[in-house]
Each structure stands twice: as structure tokens, then as C-alpha cells.
Amino acid sequence: MPKWLRGYLLMVKWVFLSYRAWLSLNFAVQIGIAVGFIFGISFLYPAITPDIAKYLTTGAPTLILLIVGFVVGPQIIASARLEGTFDYIWSLPVGRMSHLAADATVMFGSTLPGIILAVGLGAIHFDFSLDISPLVIPAVILIGAGGTFLGYSIAFLVPKPMMVMVITQIFSFVVMLFSPVMFPVERLPGWLQSIHEVLPIQYMADLTRGTITDLDVNLGLAFIVVGAWCIVGFIVTLIVVNRRQ
């Protein structure tokens, strides 16, 4: 087995065991959120149609993945920076990116049950059909990786770990209310639409919608834009993580 793979797998084990207690709780919370989300939509939109329900439900995977990548991940990094644990972890013969990849793997693994449940339950409850393509796998990996790389870049670029906590809270607010994940981009003012033409968020939502439903989205463009952001995020993360004072 290549050394990097062995190191990565052992770090996955380390991270999994370390987060074990949190993961059980997170699993329960994810299930609760998924169920709450589906039934909560009915309260927000009493006259909801299957089409609107499909749109909202299929936005949930992107929202969950982005919140984990942009908010939960950076906050974990910020606490680790505050505790000084990177001094130890980075002294081990495992590449820094392998360690972060292990972290991201466990975090995203923990979101999948909630995502699958939310989408499945939504389809049953609101009576719409899913059209799941094999492309859903690369799509979810790309959204998860893109969100994580961008989140990690922020977590390491912001000098004060406490500031990371504040910034990620702002991010979650922006993603929830001012990003075209749960509503079409046309509802935003023109200037915000222009910004979202460049940002990856609406394309991430397109990726999930286009791979789990028959909704008409430009999947090719979504893969290209999210892929490009993923590469940028990877390069920035690689640089900031391997920086030495």
C-alpha cells in the first residue's frame, strides 16, 4: 500500500475515533434535521406543490454540505489551532493534506445519512419522483471537496482562530438567505445575481438537482464551475497548509 494511502487511512481512523462521541450525536441531529426539514417545509408553504417541494428538498444536500464545509470544518480547525494540536499532528510522518483529507472524509461521511434521509423522505412525503444518476457520486464529492477546501483556506488564512468562528457564522447566514440554493437565482437583485454567476454556490445546487432529479439544469457548466473552484480551493489550501513560519 502506498505510504500516503496508509497514512491517510490511519488518520481517518484517528479522526473517526476522536470524533466518535460527536459523530453519534451528529448522526442523531442530522436525522432530526432531515425529518424536521421535510415537515417544516409544509408549515412554511401550506399550499406547497410537488414541484416546489422537489426544488426545496433537492437544495438540502447542497445546503448541508456547504454548512459542513464552510462552517463546521473551519470551526474544528479553529479550535485545533487554539489548542495547539497541529504542532503535534503535523510532526507525524503524514502529509498535512492527508490529515485534512481524513478530517473531511469523516465529517462528510457523517452528513450522508441525513442527506439521503432528507431527499428520500421528501420524495415520499411530497410525492415527487427522483431520477438518480451515477454522476451523483462525483457531484457530491465535488461539492464536499470544494466547500471544504474553501472553508479550510479561510480557517488557515485568518490569523486569529476566534475570527474564524465569527466569519463562518456570517458565511452560514449568507449561504442560507442570500444564495440561490433553496430558491431560483432570478429572485435575487441583479448585482447579487452577477456575483453568483461567478461563485460556485448555485452551481453546487445545480449539481445535486441535476444528478438526483429530472430538473433541467446545465450539468456540464455546473461541473466545470464547481470543479474550477475546487482546484482553486485545493491550491490555496495546499499553499496555506504547507506554509511554515
Added chain:
Amino acid sequence: MLLEIKNVHKVYKGKVKANDDISLSIAEGEVFGLLGPNGAGKTTLVNQIIGLTIPTSGSITLNGVDVVANPGYARESCSFQSQTQVPISGLNTLQAIELVGRIRGGSKADVRRRAMELIDKLEMGEWQKTMGITISGGVRRLVAFCMAAVEPGKIVILDEPTNDIDPLRRRILWQEVQELAKRGSAVLLVTHNVLEAERVVDRLAIIDQGKVMGMGTTSSLKEDDGDTMHLELILEPSQAEPTLPDFLQNPVIVNRRIVALVNPADITTAIDWARGLKESDAIEEFSLGPTTLEDIYIRLVQNPDEGEQPGEVM
């Protein structure tokens, strides 16, 4: 020499000079002590050896390999016990030790055998299956030591390994440190616990304000003090410290303990003075003996002008 550090300067942003022209070297099988007060620049130097930070100037080579340019080689070659606590809250003792052993390239069977050996030797069996989050700071420190010793690298770097550890296990830990050296690893021991270091190290460097103030074996460092003697007094509880006479050199008062050096010509006077304090119940006890490493340490750290950078790497 296995590790060669030559003329290392480290200046942080804001012009904080953490290391100032440090040169030293460590051989295989040697226990080398890096002693100095808090903020002396010890951890900064260690962080440069293991590739976490890079020197502003100077070179660090390990087995002839430039570790500044090849931090990956440094990580492969150095096993490290960090001064900060290790992130093992979610792991039990055995899992934590075994995971590091496996990450450092050990086979499953060898790592299990060695982990159990360390757990037995350090009498940690009762915590073998205890989660890191519930064990005390001292036991966590022991676990961190085992993590560094389970699959030791060419260099084992121990940063304050005995903090919070009970005296009996400290003794066993020091034996293990020497065992690591016997097995061929070089051990770099970073500490400000001078008394303990004296019993373990083969050679040492005392650093202060980023500079090497003295380096050599304990005996060679003591030679500079000639026949000077070490006087130690323990004050009676709640007694005010007495006025210290001029013949006491480099006196240091820590809590109830007064330590000073005495020239051979002043020994009789010093004994008479100490006896007088004892008879007036100002002190509990006193002792006079040969100078210790602690005396050398205090002299070099208190009087930085006396320190000298060795002209060549030892």
C-alpha cells in the same frame, strides 16, 4: 554526528529574536539536554528541527539531509513528544500509542508488543482502555511519551516529558529515555528541570534569550566553577528570608529554598552563618556540597555575560 545545527537564527515577525546563532550537534545513542528558562527559545529550536518552522538563517541537517528543505524527512526521522497536550481525547491509551506506532511505519504485531511493553514498564495498565478525555494531565503526558517511544525515530525529541508526572513513574520514564538511547536513537531532551536532567543527559546545552550560554558534559561545565561549593538552606515556614551576606554568590530564593555558591575561602564563615540561622530557628536545615548543574544553570542564566558561544560545533 546525526543532527547538526549550525548558526541558526530565528527572528519572528515583530523582530522577536527567538534563536540567536545556535550551533550544536547530537550523535546517535546520545541523550542531549536542552536546558533553559521559559521563553529561552528551546521550543522554537525544536520546531525548526521537526520542520514546523524554518530558520531565518543557518542550517539544520539530519543524517546529512537538509531538513529545512526536506521537512518530510524530518517528520520521518524524528519522533516527538510535544509540550502541548496531544489530541487523544477520543482515543484510549492503547489506541493512541498504537496509532502513532502504525503511522510511524511499525507493523501491527510489533507495535502492539512494544505498546504493551511500555504500558507495563510505566505501570499504566489501569488506564490501557481509558479514554484520553477522562485521564489526568500526568497520565496524558505518559501516554504522549509512549507515543514518541513506541516506534522511535532516529531522533526522539521530548519536550518537558515529566511535567505533572509522579516521582516514581518519573524515575521509570528516565530509565526508558536511556533505553531509547541504548537502542540507537539520539534523544533530545528539552526541559527546565535541571535536577532531573543532570542524572540522564550525556551532554547538554544551556540556552537563554535564544543563545547558547554553555555546552558540554555536566562535568566539563562544572569545571569552570573550580572548588566552589553549593550551599542550600530551607527556611522555616513563615520565616522572613534572612539578609544574605556578600560571600554568597549568585543567590537564588525560590519559595522557602535559598541556593548559593560559596568560595573555598569562605566555607567556614558560611557554615558558621548557616548554623547561626539554624540555632535561631530561622531555617529548617542547610547543606553544603559540590556544585550542581543547577548552580551552573543559575550562574549562566543569571549572568548572561559569562556565557560563551562555543567556537566550534561539538
